Amino acid sequence: MDYQWYPGHMTRARRQMQEDVRLVDLVIELTDARAPLSGRNPDIDSLAAGKSRILVLNKSDLADPEQNKAWTAFFRKDGLVACEVNARSGNGIRQIRPMIAEACREKIERDRSRGIMNRPLRAMIAGIPNVGKSTFINSFAGKASAKTGNKPGVTRGRQWISVERTLQLLDTPGILWPRFDDRQVGIRLAEIGCIRDEILDAQELACELISWMRAAYPQVLSERYGISPDGTAFEVLGRIAEARRCLKAGGEPDCGKAAALLLDEFRSGRLGRMTLEKAPD
Ligand code: G4P
Known part of the structure; x- marks a missing residue:
């Protein structure tokens, strides 16, 4: 099987994410619940270094319910704040807010000890293509959200979506590229539809x-x-x-x-x- 990806596309995506990640406190990483490991890119660890993290197992409605539980427990044991979600129906979305508070507890306490109260947390969604990033943003931000527009000097031209008053979400998700060095990883990603059919x-x-x-x-x-x-x-x-x-x-x-x-x-x-x-x- 021959895997192809476009190096130019990859390099651009990486550079964009490196820039965007500097603007946020928190990275909400999406993976596919049907292939939670293959659906992640190991570079996320260095890209999101020093940021709070949440791992969302999306498309949980398509995955084995027992395995959803087992994977969530596995990642939690590994120190990640993790949960399963169906971004299409919105199932599980409600647990994201308390999870953000859990993941950002240290930052919130640090701010508080410096007398900074109620500064909105800033978050970005990241994940490989087709994992459900846009669907998740729509579902999570919901109808009540509003685009805040540019804030010169702070957002450097990026669009933010206010989710209530305490959270701002970067409206462009960070695109991670899948790993292609392992044949099995490529096969799983193709099976779940993350690699386009015509190259397989x-x-x-x-x-x-x-x-x-x-x-x-x-x-x-x-x-x-x-x-x-x-x-x-x-x-x-x-x-x-x-x-x-x-x-x-x-x-x-x-x-x-x-x-x-x-x-x-x-x-x-x-x-x-x-x-x-x-x-x-
Ligand atoms: P991306 O931004 O990460 O590239 O992914 P996107 O949100 O565009 O989602 C890719 C596809 O996955 C979409 O289907 C979307 O509806 C579907 N999807 C996203 N989250 C979930 C989920 O939790 N469960 C299920 N079952 N599907 C999900 P599509 O067929 O490409 O588009 P559409 O038919 O929904 O318009």
Whole structure:
């Protein structure tokens, strides 16, 4: 499998985030609950050095509920303030405010001891493409929020969204790039739809997904498609094609079409809630 990314795009995104992060007290990092490790970029540690941090496992509605709990506990044990959220429905968003207070406790106390009261905290949302950053900003900031406009000398031209009076959110999210040095990471990111389809071989990807699903969630394929999950992954893909009438003109199974269908059903959650990476015990 050949992963491609655009170095110019990557460099620009990094530079932008390095600039923006200087303006904030807090970085709210989003990862995908279906692949919480692959969905993070390790550079976030150096990029957000010295800032308070929150880790949001977004798209939790698509991930295995048990694994959501296990991953949240894992990250919390690791010292991160973490939670699961469904930014699309708004589920879990309400816990973000108290979590910000928890993550920024030291700063709030420091300000207080210096006699600085009620200075709004400033936060930015960061994460890899398609993880749900814009959806999260809309959901979190909500209708009650208002853009505060430019504040020369303070925001250097950036737009801020006031969330009540105590928080300001940078309206442009920090884009992190995914890691491509590990083949498995690339596969998971492609499976959850963070890498564009056209730079991947969909059939190869669908076969990887079938192999993984048979081991991790053995009932899913037979229940959803009414097929036997035995044999090679490619044979299974052929059976999915037949079951879903993805056929070429001569009646041959169209595995390309079946691969697209399987990936779409997985990504949209129609195959059920699944997590590609298991939380360590
Ligand atoms: P980004 O800014 O990080 O690039 O991501 P964005 O908010 O654009 O979200 C990417 C896609 O993920 C969108 O779907 C969005 O609706 C979906 N999404 C975001 N958060 C969640 C979540 O918690 N659960 C689920 N199930 N989906 C989520 P789309 O199909 O690209 O757009 P649309 O159909 O919603 O318009």
